[in-house]
Amino acid sequence: MFQDVGYFLMAWTDPSLLLLTALGTLAGVYVGAIPGLSVTMAVSILISFTFKWDVNDALALIAGVYLGGVYGGSRTAILLNIPGAPSAIATALDGYPLAQRGEAGRAIGVTTVMSVVGGFVGIAALAVGAPLISSFALMFDSRDYLLLAIIGMLLVGSLSSGSLAKGIFAGALGVLIGMIGLDPMTAQGRFTFGTIAMMNGISYIAAMIGLFGVAEALVQIHHLDKTAIRQKASSFLPDWGLVRRYLPLSLRSSAIGVVIGALPGTGGDVAALMAYDQARRSVKKPSRPFGTGAYEGLVAPESANNAAVGGAYIPMLTLGIPGDAVTAIIIGSLYIHGLKPGPLLMVETPHLFWFTVGCLTLANIFLLVFGLTGIRVFSKIVELPKGILIPLIIVLSAVGTYAVGNNPVDVYMMLGFGVLGYFMRMYGYPVGPVVLGIILGPLMDASFRRAMISERHMVGEFLLGFVTHPVSLVLTLFLAFIVLSQTPLFGMLKRQADRASRS
Amino acid sequence: MIFRTLLAATTMLVGAGLAAQAQDYPDHELQGIIMWGAGGATDVVAHAVTPAAEEALGQSIVLVNRPGGTGAISTAFVSAAPADGYTILYGAENPQLHGVMGLSEIDYADFYPVNILGRGVGVVVARADAPWNSFSELVADANERPGEIKMGSTGPGGIPFVVNAMLNAVAPYEVTAVPFDGEGPALTALQGGHVDFIPSGISAAAELIRAGKVKPLAVINTEPVEQLPNVPAITDEYPEMEKYLPWGPFYGVFVRQDVPEEAKTALVEAFDTAASSEDFVELMKNRGNIVMNISGDEAREFLDDWQSTTTWLLQEAGETKVSPEDLGIPKP
Structure with missing residues (x-):
């Protein structure tokens, strides 16, 4: 016990580890905030130069970058309508309208506090429930991933602000784009036109950077003469009442974040989108209608994506299974450092678990500090002359896309998506569903086929599985509830129940 | 700690500068293209050596890292780079x-094998609560x-797929192969009881075996391996397997075939030293x-044998799109 506390405090008491965690967090916030530069990229670059370091130094730095980077994505989502990272796509939906109202400072303040709350929930889940949550995550079968993907696809409704038909079209386009590349089951090329460049499929990062970053920059060219909205110089520190009001939503969203983060194969991006959807469905009276600057629309995804960090560490530390792309890279680096990631990692190197928990806690505290300082300077980005801002965004988008796979083809595709995104925006098509389709389409495709193969293509047994397995049953009921609650029948039943309870 | 590392790195660079003057190649830095993504097996081996x-x-x-197209993107890139020995490929078995x-x-016929660093061994693992105690059961x-019975696989050409084809050739059986995105996700499904067994590579499964999370039935080798001394060799029960062995995924360093001899020699020497370094071993x-640490003709022979064994096995299993005969690959 005392030993565990000692491991936990290791990063707190060693000045060099303390400094590294702080540096990592600070760097993470800014790397995450720059559109195009992603956390996965930052971690993979950092890891390769920490190979010669002591393993603890490397882990402290990475914990900081990871947590800071996931948070940092919200900055440009709010200020420029460009998510800095995939996990901040949902944040832009209500964050950018807030910036347009001149409330960017306050929005960043709320985001920071709620990200930290989410971070702590994730860390607490890791510290207390790691073995339990990891064995729960193992219970998820292909069929359950299929259900998760379907539930995720329903998000198209939340992401399309104007016409639902246009939203569905955009989502379908995304799924179609997601099908490009080698078939995951048979390695047959799909829509590759026989070229090696297309075999890898279309990177959703390239699509996201193009559709959000470059498209936004192109749209802004229309408004070159418009003066920037002056940001209110109010206090950034959200008052206690506001925090207390959003705390229940934040905790709910964090719970979603932990579970989605802990599942191998889904990460912070899916968690944030699902949490946003959950908020839209469950919050009855938002501060403003969703999509026009509701603080609830910031709280939910930002709590969830930071909670997903702790969640992703759970299967990594207990089972040696990566919870997302970043933890997959960390596992590789543990091998190079001579450790053996796997179920025995906690038994043979017991310090690693509590040391990691300690680093993450520390990074989360630094996040609060770095997140709440410098907001004023950051908010000035919006007031930059467009002539400087727009070229800068396009250059960073190109650099960031190249860095993902070191592949120039990705950059061309990104620019193509930028033009596509521009026209979609001009004609009122939402771009969010496209990225959603690219992320969830392949998950749905592979999970469905894997589940069917597992049942030897017997449709009856496949369908029976949805109600006979406990995890599937819960997800199926949840899916049915979401769909039914949108039908007129449900509203009628509810009104009847209300009347009955009143009389 | 870091300062010490930095100091060491500086000394190394200075030393390196002095050493470089003695020869023409290499007179500037090299680029190493890794066939698979960060954190994958090839990436780990590349960073270690x-x-x-x-x-x-x-x-x-x-x-x-230049992942994609199960390695085809990296081989195309290195082939298109100048043949001056400054672009090297860290690859796995896939291009074969x-x-x-x-x-x-x-x-790999288009490349010169600088060093085949090492190879993995296959091991058949089953659910921890599976009723079988040997592969014959x-x-x-x-x-x-x-x-x-459900077998976890990784699609045509992957380790589980090829090992399964070998086993099926000597002991016919019928199972349902469920393809996953890689051995990692397949082994995760095995622990969750969603599949029943996987003919996996040993590096992905070793820790799970040690922790008792999965049950090893046999190693795909002619003798037990050092890491799993108690797991019997597959040839104990099925001696006919010997004709395919040794077989396993491998990792190597390659340059274009037409790279100058001087560069080839320097690289072979350097990687020979590196592959015998204590850290790497x-x-x-x-x-x-x-x-393995083999290069030149010995490595070429290994590559050719591997390709001939595997492609003809896939051909007989009806899983090829182009016959190895049309590609001029001799029958084993």
Whole structure:
């Protein structure tokens, strides 16, 4: 016990580890905030130069970058309508309208506090429930991933602000784009036109950077003469009442974040989108209608994506299974450092678990500090002359896309998506569903086929599985509830129940 | 700690500068293209062997991951780069199957093997609560209820797929192969009880076996391996397997065939030193891999044998798009 506390405090008491965690967090916030530069990229670059370091130094730095980077994505989502990272796509939906109202400072303040709350929930889940949550995550079968993907696809409704038909079209386009590349089951090329460049499929990062970053920059060219909205110089520190009001939503969203983060194969991006959807469905009276600057629309995804960090560490530390792309890279680096990631990692190197928990806690505290300082300077980005801002965004988008796979083809595709995104925006098509389709389409495709193969293509047994397995049953009921609650029948039943309870 | 590392790095660079003057190649830094993504098996091996090779070469090697197309993107890139010995490829076994899978016309015949660093061994693992204690028991059970046992796979050409084809050739049985995105996700599904067994690579499964999370039935080798001394060799029960062995995934360093001799010699020497370094040998052992450290003709022979065994096996299993005969690959 005392030993565990000692491991936990290791990063707190060693000045060099303390400094590294702080540096990592600070760097993470800014790397995450720059559109195009992603956390996965930052971690993979950092890891390769920490190979010669002591393993603890490397882990402290990475914990900081990871947590800071996931948070940092919200900055440009709010200020420029460009998510800095995939996990901040949902944040832009209500964050950018807030910036347009001149409330960017306050929005960043709320985001920071709620990200930290989410971070702590994730860390607490890791510290207390790691073995339990990891064995729960193992219970998820292909069929359950299929259900998760379907539930995720329903998000198209939340992401399309104007016409639902246009939203569905955009989502379908995304799924179609997601099908490009080698078939995951048979390695047959799909829509590759026989070229090696297309075999890898279309990177959703390239699509996201193009559709959000470059498209936004192109749209802004229309408004070159418009003066920037002056940001209110109010206090950034959200008052206690506001925090207390959003705390229940934040905790709910964090719970979603932990579970989605802990599942191998889904990460912070899916968690944030699902949490946003959950908020839209469950919050009855938002501060403003969703999509026009509701603080609830910031709280939910930002709590969830930071909670997903702790969640992703759970299967990594207990089972040696990566919870997302970043933890997959960390596992590789543990091998190079001579450790053996796997179920025995906690038994043979017991310090690693509590040391990691300690680093993450520390990074989360630094996040609060770095997140709440410098907001004023950051908010000035919006007031930059467009002539400087727009070229800068396009250059960073190109650099960031190249860095993902070191592949120039990705950059061309990104620019193509930028033009596509521009026209979609001009004609009122939402771009969010496209990225959603690219992320969830392949998950749905592979999970469905894997589940069917597992049942030897017997449709009856496949369908029976949805109600006979406990995890599937819960997800199926949840899916049915979401769909039914949108039908007129449900509203009628509810009104009847209300009347009955009143009389 | 970091300052010490920095100091060491500086000394190394200064030393390297002095050493470089003695020869023409390499006179500037090299680029190392890694066939798979960050954190994957090839990436780990590449990062482990490179520091010692850099020291021996006296130049740094900038490592870049170029994953995609099961390796075809990296082979195409290195083939298109100048043949001056400054672009090297860190690859796995995959290109040897690109021809028969119809993915790419480039395979290791277009490259000079600087060093085949090592190879992995296959191991058949089952659910921890599976009723079988040997592979023959699994085969007997599968024959009793054909198609009901689920095997985790990684798609055509992957380790589980090829090992399964070998086993099926010597002991016919019928199972349902469920393809996953890689051995990692397949082994995760095995622990969750969603599949029943996987013919996996040892490096992915070793830690799970040690922790008792999965049950090893046999190693795909002619003798037990050092990391799993208690797991019997497959040839104990099925001696006919010997004709396919040794077989396993492998990792190597390659340059274009038409690179100048001087560069080839320097690289072969440097990687020979690196592959015998203590750190590298330790890492390979930890991952359950066997260090090979072969180059030149010996490596070429290994590559040709591997390709011939595997492609013809896939051909007989009806899983090729292009016949190995059309590609001029001799029958084993």
